[in-house]
Amino acid sequence: MTLALDSAAQDLLFREARTANTFTDEPVTDGQVQAIYDLVKYAPTAFNQQPLRVVLVRSAEARERLVGHMAEGNRPKTATAPLVAILAADNEFHEELPTQFPHFPQAKDVFFGERPVREKSAALNASLQVGYFIIGIRAAGLAAGPMTGFDADGINKEFFPEGDHSVLAVVNIGKPGTDAWFPRSPRLTYDEVVTTV
Template sequence: MSLILDPAAQDLLFREAHTANAFTDEPVTDEQVQAIYDLVKYAPTAFNQSPLRVVLVRSPEGRERLVQHMSEGNRAKTASAPLTAILAADNEFHEELPKLFPAFPQAKDAFFSERSVRERSATFNGALQAAYFIVGVRAAGLAAGPMTGFDAAAINKEFFGDGEHSVLAVVNIGRPGDDAYRPRAPRLSYDEVVTTV
């Protein structure tokens, strides 16, 4: 094999990992979430802009506020997950650039003075970070249930009333419960995806 990563780790992170739809009631601790973040914060982003923001939904009140904005098929699993994370892009990420990209302090104004440019960049780079976050959840031995079935405008208003954040995904996190996984769906083959020029 051409991969250096141990086969068991390959299975944990990729081959055997599935989107979870049911969880046990075992709690996910703040220490676990911090360990996940401390691993995945190294995801690549342009100018090290790091636009991902995470809201952990733990309280019954927070859960109720979130569940009402989920698609009908996602409500029960979101209501019963031990932890749910709202992953959002901070469209004002450029305010942090001087400390995140000190080699080029003018990047804040040189590249990101227009809101539309910031939004596109925040969405793309936040999505990269969100993908790393999911892999980090798996690396912690937990299951992730990422979803995009929700009313984005309502979640933005409910949890990010400042108008500066855009929800990217909602991720249920925990230990997989009974019947947590659907059968593995097919994937495209290498030859269907990769071309060489």
């Protein structure tokens, strides 16, 4: 059975795509990031909520603040990547839900109450959006270096002091540089993952 996506696109997004650990110094523009977001914003989430928030770290001062919270092995590549994005969940995402969308009454009952319910939903759905964002970076012909090795509390205090956002990932973005790839790790086979009941 064939896929609707042609083989070249499958390679670009999945088979040949890798997590980059080095990058060239070619800049990543705001226009490229907007094109990425404008593509992936349509991907599905529960209730069509959009809890993902993206902070582009462009200034030297902000980069230095971020690097100080990264795990030791992630510091050099975060310091030198053309662009770094902090991807976070907005735990008050419900304030942005459009009142005219079909599920608003049900969503209002679920999300406008206790914050722990919102935090759980924000974490799950923003994590989905993180995955979409990475695929969008690849679709733009760029490489992504997603990382979770960092002091989350430190980043939250540094970049989200109001307490309404929770960092999920930090992603280096750019054109892959020299020796950008680690050896590909094995993947589970279809039969190891899929069962039928």
